[in-house]
Amino acid sequence: xxxxxxxAGRGIAVELGAAGATVxxxxxTTRERQSEYxxxxxxxxxxxxxxxxxxxxxxxxxxxxxPEEVRGLVxxxxxxxxxxxxxxxxxxxxxxxxxxxxxVWDHDLDNGLRLLRLGIDTHLITAHFALPLLIERPGGLLxxxxxxxxxxxxxxxxxxxxxxxAKVAANRMAWAHAKDLEKHGATAVCITPGWMRSEMMLDHxxxxxxxxRNATKTEPHFVISETPRLVGRAxxxxxxxxxxxxxxxxSLSSGGLAQVYGFTDLDGSRPDAWRYISxxxxxxxxxxxxxxx
Numbered sequence: 001x002x003x004x005x006x007x008a009g010r011g012i013a014v015e016l017g018a019a020g021a022t023v024x025x026x027x028x029t030t031r032e033r034q035s036e037y038x039x040x041x042x043x044x045x046x047x048x049x050x051x052x053x054x055x056x057x058x059x060x061x062x063x064x065x066x067p068e069e070v071r072g073l074v075x076x077x078x079x080x081x082x083x084x085x086x087x088x089x090x091x092x093x094x095x096x097x098x099x100x101x102x103x104v105w106d107h108d109l110d111n112g113l114r115l116l117r118l119g120i121d122t123h124l125i126t127a128h129f130a131l132p133l134l135i136e137r138p139g140g141l142l143x144x145x146x147x148x149x150x151x152x153x154x155x156x157x158x159x160x161x162x163x164x165x166a167k168v169a170a171n172r173m174a175w176a177h178a179k180d181l182e183k184h185g186a187t188a189v190c191i192t193p194g195w196m197r198s199e200m201m202l203d204h205x206x207x208x209x210x211x212x213r214n215a216t217k218t219e220p221h222f223v224i225s226e227t228p229r230l231v232g233r234a235x236x237x238x239x240x241x242x243x244x245x246x247x248x249x250x251s252l253s254s255g256g257l258a259q260v261y262g263f264t265d266l267d268g269s270r271p272d273a274w275r276y277i278s279x280x281x282x283x284x285x286x287x288x289x290x291x292x293x
Contacts, residue, residue, distance in 0.1 A: 001025050002064060002126050003091035006041040007198040008145055011228025012088055013046055015236045017055025021086070024077055025050065026062040028093075033061070035093070041199060064091045064122035067129070074129045084133040086239055089170075090145040091122040095200060098163040112162035119166030123173055131181070138185030141244060142177055143235055146170035146192050149274050150251035171251050178249030187245050189238065191252045193231035194273025195224060224276045230254045230265045237261040 001013040005027030013023050027043040028035035043059040050057030060076065062069045077084055094115040099107050123144060134140035148158065150171040158164040174190035181188050195201075197212055205215035205222070215222045231254040238244050238257070255272030257263075264270050 001088050001090070002062075002122075002130075003027060003089070003093075003145075004046045005029050005035075005043050006039065006046075007090075007092075007200070008193050008196060008228050008231050009088070009090035010041070010046045010049070011193075011230070011232035012090065012143075012145075012235045013057070013232070014049045014053050015229055015232030016086070016088075016239070017050030017053040017057060019236045019240065020055055021239075022056040022058065022081065023047075023050045024058045024060055024073065026060050026064070026073060028061065028063055030059070030061050037093070037096070039199070064126050065117060067125055070125050070129045074133055078133055083137055084130060084140070085137070086141045086143070086235075087126070087130045087134055088143045088145065088235060089123045089126055091118065091126065092145075093118040094163070094166065098160050100159050102160055104161045107160050107162060112160070115162045116166055120169045120173075123170065127173075127177065131177070135181065135184035135186050140181070140184075140186035141239055142174070142181060142186065142188040143238070144170045144174040144177075144188070144190040145231075146190055148192055149253055149256075150175075150190070152274060152277070174251070175249045182245070182248055187248045189247050189250055189252055191231060191234060191238075191254065191257075192274070193228065193254045194226050194271055194276075195222065196231070197225050197227050201225075221276075224271045224273050226254065226269075226271045226273065227266050230258065230263075230271070233263040233265075234258065234261075237263055 001009060001023050003009040004013040004025035013025050016023050025043050025046045029042050031042050031044050047057030047059035060073055062073050064070055097111040097115040147167045153168050158167055171190045174188045177188040202208055207215045234254040234257040253274045258270045
């Protein structure tokens with residue numbers, strides 16, 4: 001689980017643990033060392049949540065921009081497990097780097113280029129080292145995580161040229177990897193959560209998971225938000241599906257897969273944020289009416 005410190009990465013890691021998996025959780029923030037995020041979540045905490053859910057969590061600090069660190073991670077997995085069944089690429093780290101609604105000439109160039117490295121280069125570096133182990137056994141699964149379905153991103157401008165490119169690239173990477181992986185009996189997909197109640201989003205609205213509905217007083221559309229565990233359950237459902245190759249190369253969403261596989265969020269709800277967004281826009285409301293950009 002590449003990029004499992006917080007957010008969707010943590011939700012996916014925990015749900016894979018709940019399915020009984022051994023999950024190597026990576027990220028740059030540990031209890032002894034923080035990344036530039038300066039947030040309290042750590043990979044050790046995620047690993048403990050994986051184990052508490054029924055799996056085995058293994059925390060490994062990795063900067064996925066450093067090839068030797070990624071190589072070392074894969075070599076460790078090979079030595080300890082002898083195989084890799086699922087690779088989830090959720091490496092990101094760009095929340096503090098993009099500037100909303102700024103053209104390329106007004107956007108900070110260093111931040112924009114750093115965002116691209118974090119959102120694209122990390123995924124390619126990780127795939128380069130990890131996929132050779134994954135394809136040694138038929139049935140492997142690669143999941144690229146992004147923001148927005150391919151259909152939505154195709155004709156909606158996403159915040160800035162840098163953010164837009166990073167999020168569209170993940171969809172295309174999954175499509176391209178699928179062409180190579182299908183020859184080895186493996187599957188690649190791209191998945192997007194909906195409006196996710198990540199740790200940072202909850203902080204933004206000044207609420208917690210326990211009282212998150214209070215945020216709907218200022219942002220009514222937040223009612224269709226979801227926990228990070230919903231996208232985790234989507235990935236777990238894909239991993240458990242013996243016919244998952246039917247999805248090869250496709251762009252998927254947590255809400256869309258919930259309709260197919262029948263799982264729900266932690267509270268029993270089944271939000272489908274991207275369908276909701278389309279309906280809002282079809283009604284003639286602004287493209288950013290739901291808070292997605």
